Amino acid sequence: MKISVAPLMKQPYGVSETYDLGESPITPRSEHAALLEIGVRAVEGDALFTHTNPGILVQGTVRADVELECGRCLDRFIARVPARLEEQYYASIDVVSGAVLAEPPRDARVIGHDFLLDVTPLVREHVLLELPLKPLCRENCAGICPTCGVDQNERAHRHDEVEDERWSQLRTLLADFDKKK
Ligand SMILES: [Zn+2]
Ligand SMILES: [Zn+2]
Incomplete structure (x- = not known):
């Protein structure tokens, strides 16, 4: 899910805006299609985007419905997985002047020339971190x-x-x- 952050980056530092990150159901043609490969069938939640000195700070909470396989009975079931998002994205170009900005730190998430911030990889990473190691369809399976x-x-x-x-x-x-x- 790509969100255009150029308008927000034209605002003063500290200005923020909330974006809905929800999508249900997720299909191969969805904006969140990349979440299908980790079993996510739907996402709800939103994130606050804040214009900061290096770029955009993303803070949010999502709940993902993830299809998992029970470690005991092997049935497939849907688990609701909550995840917190927090990530600083670095601008690579000044949105007003077009000037190339200072090199961001290594491994930093960078906002490209199109000023589209793709939140799907961030959601994917944080949902993956929250997935149970041994999923159970019910506690007493x-x-x-x-x-x-x-x-x-x-x-x-x-x-x-x-x-x-x-x-x-x-x-x-x-x-x-x-x-x-
Ligand atoms: Zn038996
Ligand atoms: Zn089970």
Whole structure:
């Protein structure tokens, strides 16, 4: 999502403006399309852009709906991930005179000749930092049975040491059969 910051940079230092960073749903043609590759399906939130001496200071809060895979049951689910944004962007050109400005620090985020500030990489970076290392679809997810592979959230069960799942299924069938007789 590219935001034109030229008008703000023509204002005195300290002047700020709020921009809506939300987009829902995010599709391959969205302004936030680059977030799809980390599983983000929607974003809401906004950021305050302030004209500062080196350029634009971005401060904001976003909430991203991220599709994750549960570490226990392998179901895919949507987690709401909040992230704080704070980043100083450096102007490379004076917006009024067009003069080339002093070289920004190494690794600094730079505002190019078009004065478009792309916030998507910043959102991506901060949402990535907030993603859980071991996602769980719910806190008490029972996970997949290590013996038979059945999702234990759907069917809680235990295995006797001597009896495996196929035998218990067979017994259920036989019991049903007996009932029908
Ligand atoms: Zn789960
Ligand atoms: Zn099982």
